[in-house]
Amino acid sequence: MFAVMKTGGKQYRVQAGDVLRVEKLAAESGETVQFNDVLMVGSTVGAPLVDDAGVQAEIIDQIKGDKVINFVKRRRKHGSKRTKGHRQQLTLLRITEILESGAKASGVKAAVGAGAAGVAMTEAAAPKKAAAPKKAEAPKAEAPAAEAVDAEKPSNLLDAPRGGEADDLKKISGVGPALEKKLHENGVYHFDQIMAWGPEEIAYMDDQLSFKGRIERDNWIEQAAQFNAEKE
Template sequence: MFAVMKTGGKQYKVASGDILRVEKLAADAGETVQFNDILMIGGTVGAPLVEGAGVQAEVIDQVKGVKTINYVRRRRKHSSKRTKGHRQQLTLIRVTELLESGADASGVKAAVGAGSVSASAVAAAAPAPKAAKPAKKAAPAAEAQAADATGTKPGNLLTEAREGGADDLKKISGVGPKLEGLLNSNGVFHFDQIAAWGPEEIVYMDDLLSFKGRIERDNWIAQATEFAAEKE
């Protein structure tokens, strides 16, 4: 028997025992996760999903894909040329069981992508929901969004630009006037601030500013490090 499941925006035809790489999941090696978006299993075709079906798999390791090289040339405004590499973060899994029914009551942790894990997705992936917290006093939109952000808040955020003025963050590929304004409003004014972010701080800024993986896709850290070095 085989199933067709969907994860990370892709579809996979799987059978018990198959080993495959999928978009990175929020799970550690040795954990068992369950994929609930099942398009087809056995002789049952979903409309669009098969209700109650699931695919369980064991996480073997967190790996990286083949390195790709991109050549970037910005002709007009900045007249810059650079090459940048990227290795997609993936999760290596082994399919252990195909469930034609009863997956919604299995109690196995749901497979959730790590690149854009929101607070609601983390709650949905947990085996049992946590008790609701007491209602908090209403906060401004930016503060409320920050309270829901995952990851770790960068410790180098500023209330205003340093002496000499803010850096032109639009030099970073993928940052336009709107994103620059969002970065400034959240305490980011200089290249060296971005260059110092670690993985958990990237997740926090992705979630806070709704970048959804853009920081890693456009390699902001390497670009910011290069521009910061040019200022020295």
């Protein structure tokens, strides 16, 4: 007998004895879990799920998938490129039993994703206790608002470039000829000036350049430090 079940946003056609790699589940090796999202069992098709059906499995191990490389390149005159790697967390399991009915009363822990809150547990009809009266909840204190950063004019602004020659600030991603001209008008000619700015100086220059958040969003500080090191 086979079944079609769903977990982690994917569907799997399984039968007893199959070994699968699925999105990480909140369970330990050796535990038995049950998948209750069953779309089909044998010739029975759900609408959309088969009522009271389930697929039970034994957790073999928590593993990681193959490494995936993500390469990003910005196509500009002085662009940038970045390579990132990722290994998806997975759960290795073995299908032990397919239940056409009786899944709700099996008493086996339902399979829950690692990011889900809580673990569902179904057991044979147990007497329900009367709900305790709820206590009056104390009013929740509002979280303090994030403090605004006070703008402060950088102390390293210049009247003219050192040695009469300015750095090519257009190397910084997001800086074109017009923005470079604005930087010069505000006394910024060199990479080492930009890399020395703190939050207060960044807030001041954001206001002067009329680009709120641009400096932090495009990582000007890191780029300036990199280009300054290459110059040396």
